[in-house]
Amino acid sequence: MRLNALKTNNFRNFKRFDLEPSPSANLIGGVNGSGKTSLIEAIYLLGFGRSFRPGGYKQLINHNESEFTVFCEALSDVGEVVKLGVRRTSDGETQLRLNGDTVHRLSEIARHIPVQLFTPESVELILSGPSLRRQFMDWGVFHVEHSFYELWVAYTKSLKQRNHLLRSKGDPRQDSFWRAQLARLGQDINELRTRYIQEIENFITKSATFFLPDVKLEVSLKQGWEQNSDLSEALEKHTERDRRYGHTSVGPHKADLKLLIDGIDAKLVLSRGQLKLLVASLKLAQAAHYNAKKDSSCIFLVDDITSELDEANQKKFITALEQLGCQSFITAIDSEPVARLFKQNPRMFHVEHGILKQQTEN
Numbered sequence: 240m241r242l243n244a245l246k247t248n249n250f251r252n253f254k255r256f257d258l259e260p261s262p263s264a265n266l267i268g269g270v271n272g273s274g275k276t277s278l279i280e281a282i283y284l285l286g287f288g289r290s291f292r293p294g295g296y297k298q299l300i301n302h303n304e305s306e307f308t309v310f311c312e313a314l315s316d317v318g319e320v321v322k323l324g325v326r327r328t329s330d331g332e333t334q335l336r337l338n339g340d341t342v343h344r345l346s347e348i349a350r351h352i353p354v355q356l357f358t359p360e361s362v363e364l365i366l367s368g369p370s371l372r373r374q375f376m377d378w379g380v381f382h383v384e385h386s387f388y389e390l391w392v393a394y395t396k397s398l399k400q401r402n403h404l405l406r407s408k409g410d411p412r413q414d415s416f417w418r419a420q421l422a423r424l425g426q427d428i429n430e431l432r433t434r435y436i437q438e439i440e441n442f443i444t445k446s447a448t449f450f451l452p453d454v455k456l457e458v459s460l461k462q463g464w465e466q467n468s469d470l471s472e473a474l475e476k477h478t479e480r481d482r483r484y485g486h487t488s489v490g491p492h493k494a495d496l497k498l499l500i501d502g503i504d505a506k507l508v509l510s511r512g513q514l515k516l517l518v519a520s521l522k523l524a525q526a527a528h529y530n531a532k533k534d535s536s537c538i539f540l541v542d543d544i545t546s547e548l549d550e551a552n553q554k555k556f557i558t559a560l561e562q563l564g565c566q567s568f569i570t571a572i573d574s575e576p577v578a579r580l581f582k583q584n585p586r587m588f589h590v591e592h593g594i595l596k597q598q599t600e601n
């Protein structure tokens with residue numbers, strides 16, 4: 240998937256911009272606070288339905304305005320054109336458009352725009368708790384297994400219902416109904432995740448070896464309840480405790496992706512720089528698996544590449560992106576030295592006080 244056109248109105252510090260990106264690499268330069276991150280944030284919004292920065296969607300609306308729009312035209316790898324639009328107002332109204340029709344779920348938009356993001360904060364994927372690693376894993380499952388989203392929505396609804404019942408000390412017969420729902424849906428979610436991790440494992444080890452040749456990484460799924468046991472048994476076993484604490488303590492909502500080096504958690508072994516390289520390799524591996532599985536490519540957003548990687552690793556990262564054939568949007572304060580790392584000249588843009596200009600191609 241590649242973006243042919245990206246337009247925004249009143250998004251962050253941009254009054255409007257109208258970008259005609261290259262189908263391969265796009266480099267966005269500009270000083271601090273000019274709007275580089277905001278530009279890739281608009282693309283991320285289409286792929287995830289939300290921002291990767293804190294503060295809800297209202298922060299995305301230009302301070303002097305009451306709504307923003309983001310529109311893109313994308314071309315799939317088989318030549319199909321998809322037109323997508325998101326409009327959000329300060330009154331809480333959301334409008335989503337897909338090929339001229341109104342749609343109601345962000346997932347209907349997101350499904351078309353597979354986006355990978357690498358920013359200075361991406362290292363949190365390894366350092367913070369399991370929820371970011373679940374999100375990482377589920378991005379892949381969502382994009383390759385179409386049944387995943389419905390399962391996840393149904394599971395989350397049942398989980399809410401059961402937790403409400405546990406907190407209100409409701410009827411135990413109702414509890415066994417919700418446990419059965421959770422067991423059925425949770426087991427299916429776990430199967431999809433297990434298959435995904437088995438498939439992506441080789442991609443991850445290959446990619447990690449490229450960036451960290453001395454490191455032997457092991458990847459595995461911690462399912463969220465005792466390994467080798469049935470979820471319905473685990474839910475039953477923990478019912479007393481769940482009643483006491485008023486929430487469900489086992490299930491796929493507690494899963495984690497384990498990243499071990501010689502049996503030890505990667506975050507305890509690697510330096511900060513090496514952790515960044517590990518994150519880069521995880522994201523590239525996910526993109527490589529997506530490419531292989533879908534016969535299509537995802538879009539890479541990279542914020543502040545020079546602050547994240549040294550020059551040798553910037554070169555490696557860019558080479559990997561070029562080999563994958565991903566369309567990329569890469570920001571850097573000084574973009575000229577980064578441009579020289581590409582085999583094929585990237586399209587160059589410059590942002591100044593929320594005004595975007597394409598630089599002439601040579």
Ligand SMILES: Nc1ncnc2c1ncn2[C@@H]1O[C@H](COP(=O)(O)OP(=O)(O)OP(=O)(O)O)[C@@H](O)[C@H]1O
Nearest residue numbers: 251252271272273274275276277298299300301302
């Ligand atoms: N809703 C908004 N309306 C207007 N301006 C905003 C809004 N939200 C953020 N800004 C401003 O937009 C500017 C651009 O921010 P952005 O993070 O995109 O810059 P950047 O070029 O990535 O900077 P850096 O290199 O420092 O990361 C900042 O000055 C920020 O204060």
